[in-house]
Amino acid sequence: MPYTPIVATLGYVLSPDRSEVLMIHRNARPDDQHLGKYNGLGGKMEPGEDIATCMQREILEEAGITCESMQLRGTLNWPGFGKHGEDWLGFIFVIERYAGMPFMSNAEGTLEWVALERLLTLPMWEGDRHFLPLVFDADPRPFHGVMPYKDGRVQSWSYSRL
Numbered sequence: 001m002p003y004t005p006i007v008a009t010l011g012y013v014l015s016p017d018r019s020e021v022l023m024i025h026r027n028a029r030p031d032d033q034h035l036g037k038y039n040g041l042g043g044k045m046e047p048g049e050d051i052a053t054c055m056q057r058e059i060l061e062e063a064g065i066t067c068e069s070m071q072l073r074g075t076l077n078w079p080g081f082g083k084h085g086e087d088w089l090g091f092i093f094v095i096e097r098y099a100g101m102p103f104m105s106n107a108e109g110t111l112e113w114v115a116l117e118r119l120l121t122l123p124m125w126e127g128d129r130h131f132l133p134l135v136f137d138a139d140p141r142p143f144h145g146v147m148p149y150k151d152g153r154v155q156s157w158s159y160s161r162l
Contacts, residue, residue: 005089009042009055013095020113027109033083038122051091062106069097073135074143081149127154
C-alpha cells in the first residue's frame with residue numbers, strides 16, 4: 001500500500017529571551033482529539049505551499065504573529081496517529097523571532113507562555129515527551145524520527161541525526 005501521510009507543520013515560538021515557549025492549551029472544543037493537552041502551533045499543508053510557507057501561515061492564523069526567523073529542527077513520521085489511524089508526517093520548527101503580539105486564544109484553545117523548564121510537566125501527547133528535548137537542545141543538526149501510534153498510544157520511538 002502506498003504511503004500517503006497528511007503533511008503538517010508543528011512550531012514552537014520562543015520568547016525574545018528564549019526562556020519561554022508559546023503553547024496552545026487545547027481546551028475549546030469538546031470533540032477535539034487533543035482536548036486538555038498542550039501542543040505547539042501548526043497544521044496541515046495546503047496545495048501549492050512549501051513547508052516553510054505552511055509554518056508561517058499556521059503561526060499567523062493561530063497566534064496572529066509573523067515569523068521573522070525560524071529553524072527546521074526535525075521531521076517526524078507518525079504512522080497511525082490520526083483519529084481514524086491516518087499517518088502524519090510533521091516538520092518541526094522553532095520560531096526564534098516574530099513580529100506582533102500573540103493572541104490570547106483561538107478557536108482551538110488558550111495560548112500560554114510556558115517556561116521551557118516546565119514544558120515536560122504539562123499534559124501532552126506522551127510521544128511529545130520523546131522529541132521535545134531534541135527540539136530545544138543545542139545540537140544544530142535536525143532530527144528525523146518515526147513514532148508509530150496505535151489506538152492513541154506510542155508503540156515505539158527512534159530517530160537519527162546526520
